[in-house]
Amino acid sequence: MARSFVSEARRRGLGTRKQRIGPIVERLAEAHSDAEIALHFGSDVELLISVMLSAQTTDVNVNRVTEKLFVKYRKPEDYLAVPVEELERDIFQTGFFRQKTKSIRGAMRMLIEEFDGQVPRTIPELLRLPGVARKTANVVAAELGDAQGIVVDTHVRRLSQRLALTREEDPVKIERDLVKIVPKDDWHRFPHLLIWHGRRVCDARKPRCEVCTIEHLCPSTRMAETTL
Ligand code: SF4
Numbered sequence: 511m512a513r514s515f516v517s518e519a520r521r522r523g524l525g526t527r528k529q530r531i532g533p534i535v536e537r538l539a540e541a542h543s544d545a546e547i548a549l550h551f552g553s554d555v556e557l558l559i560s561v562m563l564s565a566q567t568t569d570v571n572v573n574r575v576t577e578k579l580f581v582k583y584r585k586p587e588d589y590l591a592v593p594v595e596e597l598e599r600d601i602f603q604t605g606f607f608r609q610k611t612k613s614i615r616g617a618m619r620m621l622i623e624e625f626d627g628q629v630p631r632t633i634p635e636l637l638r639l640p641g642v643a644r645k646t647a648n649v650v651a652a653e654l655g656d657a658q659g660i661v662v663d664t665h666v667r668r669l670s671q672r673l674a675l676t677r678e679e680d681p682v683k684i685e686r687d688l689v690k691i692v693p694k695d696d697w698h699r700f701p702h703l704l705i706w707h708g709r710r711v712c713d714a715r716k717p718r719c720e721v722c723t724i725e726h727l728c729p730s731t732r733m734a735e736t737t738l
Contacts, residue, residue, distance in 0.1 A: 516677050518729035528691050531693075533727055535703065538704070538723065545699065547653055548570075548573075549561065549576075552580065554628065555586060556580050559579070561646045563610060564604075575601060578600075585627065586621045586622050589618040652701075653698075657697035660688045660697050662682075665709065666701050667679075667681060668714060671684075673724070673728055675688060675691065719731045
């Protein structure tokens with residue numbers, strides 16, 4: 511599927527990925543000037559916990575749980591001070607609660623023992639925390655002000671493919687393609703722009719190409735079909 515979008519971009523003379531990326535970012539930034547992380551947090555530790563809880567669930571659901579969680583658990587030590595079952599109960603509604611509890615407690619222990627209770631800034635350090643994979647590390651580093659890669663979630667993957675910015679399916683390979691063309695200064699906001707555009711306009715099943723601000727830059731527009 512993604513492969514044919516790349517051929518279509520070439521066939522319609524839309525320009526190369528490098529030529530299109532600037533206008534794509536510009537147009538999306540105008541259309542979604544409010545695009546930012548949807549998780550609610552008030553500290554670096556809360557950011558890390560929120561992102562860890564967001565696996566396999568919605569940001570809205572995580573915010574509902576953390577609204578109470580962050581009143582009760584204020585520092586890394588608090589997550590280790592309660593019985594495992596209590597923390598499991600407190601995060602139950604985010605799903606996969608047993609695994610998430612294990613990961614959170616492991617991560618908090620490592621923060622205390624190896625990072626003076628602070629959330630580390632670099633991807634290699636973040637990846638050492640139990641339960642923290644590349645996507646979580648990328649989100650946390652970017653929100654802490656030093657994006658060291660591009661977050662690839664389901665929206666970023668779908669839109670990057672539809673826009674023929676990548677031929678890949680695997681998130682790690684998609685990220686590798688994106689960091690080659692997206693200017694480093696935009697690594698933080700780029701995934702947010704795609705995520706919000708994916709939620710508001712470029713729906714997985716029913717993209718609203720007729721109102722899309724980057725329609726003229728997109729090889730998978732449905733408008734081309736209607737004008738043929
Ligand atoms: S033109 Fe259609 S398929 Fe392309 S990005 Fe816009 S909504 Fe998505």
